[in-house]
Amino acid sequence: MSTAPASSFTYEIEETKDSNDFNVTVITCHGRLVSDNKEEIRNLVAPMIQRGGRIALDFGDISYLDSSGLGAIVGLKVSAINRGLCVLELRNLTPRVKELLSLSNLLQLFSS
Secondary structure, rough: OOOOOOOOEEEEEEEOOOOOOOOEEEEEEEEOOOOOHHHHHHHHHHHHHHHHEEEEEEEEEEEEEHHHHHHHHHHHHHHHHHHHOOEEEEEOOOOOOHHHHOOOOHHHOOOO
């Protein structure tokens, strides 16, 4: 893997079906989710929300999340809730991301 700029954000997507034949998409995120790249995650996840199913954002390798990145994932969560046939969840939160969600009273929103 090549060295990426400090503000980079990369991801891998794995799509499967669960035992009920629902779409399950795991997006393993890497790097920093900040104002410079918040649109990238929005543009990636928004069409998946329209499709329905379960979407898991794996944040185990997110080194930094700023308020813009946080706003992007909150907006996606609200879209998933409003869509109704989609569940958006966060997995493998780093202590720093978990603390940010807790301090902003958003941890419970993603604890569904």
